[in-house]
Amino acid sequence: MIHSIRHRTIYSYGSTVLLSHHLAHLTPRLAPGQQVLQSRIDITPRPRRLVPGTDHFGNHTLYFQIDEPHTRLVVEAQARVRLEPEDGGGLFPSPDWWLVAETAAAEPDLAEMLMPSPHVPLERVARDYARPSFTPGKPLLDGVRDLSRRIHTDFTFDPTATSIATPLDQVMKHRRGVCQDFAHLMLACLRSLGLPARYVSGYLETLPPPGKPKLQGADASHAWVGVYSPGLGWLDVDPTNDLFPAERHVTLAWGRDFSDVSPLKGVIHGGGSQTVEVGVDVATNNDG
Numbered sequence: 001m002i003h004s005i006r007h008r009t010i011y012s013y014g015s016t017v018l019l020s021h022h023l024a025h026l027t028p029r030l031a032p033g034q035q036v037l038q039s040r041i042d043i044t045p046r047p048r049r050l051v052p053g054t055d056h057f058g059n060h061t062l063y064f065q066i067d068e069p070h071t072r073l074v075v076e077a078q079a080r081v082r083l084e085p086e087d088g089g090g091l092f093p094s095p096d097w098w099l100v101a102e103t104a105a106a107e108p109d110l111a112e113m114l115m116p117s118p119h120v121p122l123e124r125v126a127r128d129y130a131r132p133s134f135t136p137g138k139p140l141l142d143g144v145r146d147l148s149r150r151i152h153t154d155f156t157f158d159p160t161a162t163s164i165a166t167p168l169d170q171v172m173k174h175r176r177g178v179c180q181d182f183a184h185l186m187l188a189c190l191r192s193l194g195l196p197a198r199y200v201s202g203y204l205e206t207l208p209p210p211g212k213p214k215l216q217g218a219d220a221s222h223a224w225v226g227v228y229s230p231g232l233g234w235l236d237v238d239p240t241n242d243l244f245p246a247e248r249h250v251t252l253a254w255g256r257d258f259s260d261v262s263p264l265k266g267v268i269h270g271g272g273s274q275t276v277e278v279g280v281d282v283a284t285n286n287d288g
Contacts, residue, residue, distance in 0.1 A: 004284075007279075017070050038079060049064060050062065059252075081250050085245070095140060100230060115256075151182055180223045200254045203219060206220070224240070
């Protein structure tokens, strides 16, 4: 299955920006079951400096600098990605979760995905929430599946309830949020039990109601979680939709939390107030 992705971000500024520096995570990465066939990023105004690279986690990055005065910035990323998904962990046996935690504690390469991070504090409230899903002797993936189901059931998707700055304890208190919140919550739950878990950003192809055309811009940036199991490696789970990602999830980047993989961030000189418009379209071509 081949997905074509178009991600367009428009910044409109209240006054002139004289100089800006930006870092983008907008190029899909090579991942298990995912091959990037084509990608490009177009920027207006044209940057004076463009520096592609990779970050600490192996994600593709693009640093760019604009020194032309402007009141509008348009960044459009396009890509074509082939997905040949493996089974999302649902049929594989896994070791008891406490054995995974015990093994992970001795693995230096997993340390970053066990520790707190800017959006994922390791607090008792998250550990207490996770405990019913990880009873003694339960296999890791059974616990992960149960935790995903509970988050999906207990929390309401509400794009007006939070911002990226909303603390995790407020999300847990009000039981409302968006995919980033639910991914951060699941990360906090898993890490609080000593289970390695990482934040995954990407895209999810949304399907229209039966008989209705697909709306342009109806797709969105998405976030889910990867959990590590010895012998199986990293396995993804989407608590927002309570499923193991397969043919509709396109991986963009991964890290400790959203702060590591923000699609676009930067520093500007001038600009005053600003508004942001973001539109994402994911189209599928099964013919290749």
